[in-house]
Amino acid sequence: xxxxxxxxxNAERAARRAAILLxxxxxxxxxxxxxxxxxxxxxxxxxxxxxxxxxxxLVTIEGRQVFLTVQVPPVRLVVIGxxxxxxxxxxxxxxxxxxxxxxDPRTAFATPDRFPGTTLVTQWPDEAxxxxxxxxxxxxxxxxxxxxxxxxxxxLIAALKAQCFYVGALGSRKTHARRVERLTxxxxxxxxxxxxxxxxxxxxxxxxxxxxxxxxxxxIVASQRKSSAGQxxxxxxxxxxxxxxxxxxx
Amino acid sequence: xxxxxxxxxxxxxSWRRDGRQVALATVVETWGSxxxxxxxxxxxxxxxxxxxxxxxxxxEGAVITEGLEAIADGHPRVIEFGVADETxxxxxxxxxxxxxxxxxxxx
Numbered sequence: 001x002x003x004x005x006x007x008x009x010n011a012e013r014a015a016r017r018a019a020i021l022l023x024x025x026x027x028x029x030x031x032x033x034x035x036x037x038x039x040x041x042x043x044x045x046x047x048x049x050x051x052x053x054x055x056x057x058l059v060t061i062e063g064r065q066v067f068l069t070v071q072v073p074p075v076r077l078v079v080i081g082x083x084x085x086x087x088x089x090x091x092x093x094x095x096x097x098x099x100x101x102x103x104d105p106r107t108a109f110a111t112p113d114r115f116p117g118t119t120l121v122t123q124w125p126d127e128a129x130x131x132x133x134x135x136x137x138x139x140x141x142x143x144x145x146x147x148x149x150x151x152x153x154x155x156l157i158a159a160l161k162a163q164c165f166y167v168g169a170l171g172s173r174k175t176h177a178r179r180v181e182r183l184t185x186x187x188x189x190x191x192x193x194x195x196x197x198x199x200x201x202x203x204x205x206x207x208x209x210x211x212x213x214x215x216x217x218x219x220i221v222a223s224q225r226k227s228s229a230g231q232x233x234x235x236x237x238x239x240x241x242x243x244x245x246x247x248x249x250x
Numbered sequence: 251x252x253x254x255x256x257x258x259x260x261x262x263x264s265w266r267r268d269g270r271q272v273a274l275a276t277v278v279e280t281w282g283s284x285x286x287x288x289x290x291x292x293x294x295x296x297x298x299x300x301x302x303x304x305x306x307x308x309x310e311g312a313v314i315t316e317g318l319e320a321i322a323d324g325h326p327r328v329i330e331f332g333v334a335d336e337t338x339x340x341x342x343x344x345x346x347x348x349x350x351x352x353x354x355x356x357x
Binding site for chain 1: 260262263274278325352354355356
């Protein structure tokens with residue numbers, strides 16, 4: 001491999017953009033396709049499928065063996081609210097290799113005792129995104145769990161703008177209806193607001209905080225892996241909310 | 251897992267920029283119960299220093315040797331490992347799987 005090719009891969013990774021390296025195993029020929037170029041590539045369909053799955057693999061192209069090294073940025077989970085559900089959610093998310101940060105300005109909630117080993121940010125979401133937490137992007141999932149619009153809404157707005165692949169918000173249908181009104185007033189389209197998973201989580205009849213955490217994480221994994229939902233994460237340059245595959249749980 | 255693979259690619263780049271000769275090995279195909287998934291990397295320099303793994307220890311020695319040869323001759327190559335009777339413990343996979351590994355020099 002040429003050093004320049006390797007450098008491109010590493011640079012794309014550092015910038016949290018996906019890329020695929022194609023290696024011809026017969027002659028060693030290689031090229032990198034950046035995420036933004038995939039749509040225009042002659043192998044667009046094949047590359048898109050691999051990008052969505054996030055999996056490297058061997059394919060045969062015109063009788064030649066080609067290995068696709070699929071490089072997708074590590075998924076980050078941003079949790080708004082250092083609440084009971086979050087306490088159950090954080091260790092489970094870590095087991096899924098998600099990199100987790102919890103944001104909650106209420107210092108009584110966001111204590112290291114309650115969240116051992118988790119990155120805690122005791123700031124308002126807008127302050128946090130402007131300083132302590134890396135900017136949101138399409139490889140982030142954001143879950144808003146405080147029930148408090150003062151804290152949840154700014155985070156949801158930031159997540160929709162950044163086209164996070166998953167945006168979920170806790171609250172009853174009634175609570176969510178009011179949330180929809182506020183976000184609509186703030187200028188978001190129905191399609192954009194429709195991207196918010198609410199009530200949050202897959203409908204598995206979850207009751208306890210741990211069960212709700214399971215339903216939320218299952219929904220996040222589905223958004224990431226299932227091809228219909230994955231388009232949110234895998235199709236570059238889409239207008240925010242132009243595909244609303246992430247539907248509510250119930 | 252993914253981030254670890256990237257650390258290896260970062261190391262490969264920085265080793266090369268430091269003037270070291272470097273080869274990269276990538277698991278391209280697995281059958282059966284292979285210990286490391288497709289896409290796993292190992293990087294080796296001309297002195298045999300290496301990072302990463304392609305099999306969890308079973309065939310690393312042989313892959314490093316191939317890496318050194320790729321550094322010497324510049325030819326990319328694909329090598330296959332599996333369980334082969336008495337060689338199983340030498341350069342095979344005790345788990346019973348088979349793997350193919352692409353080895354290339356960083357130029």
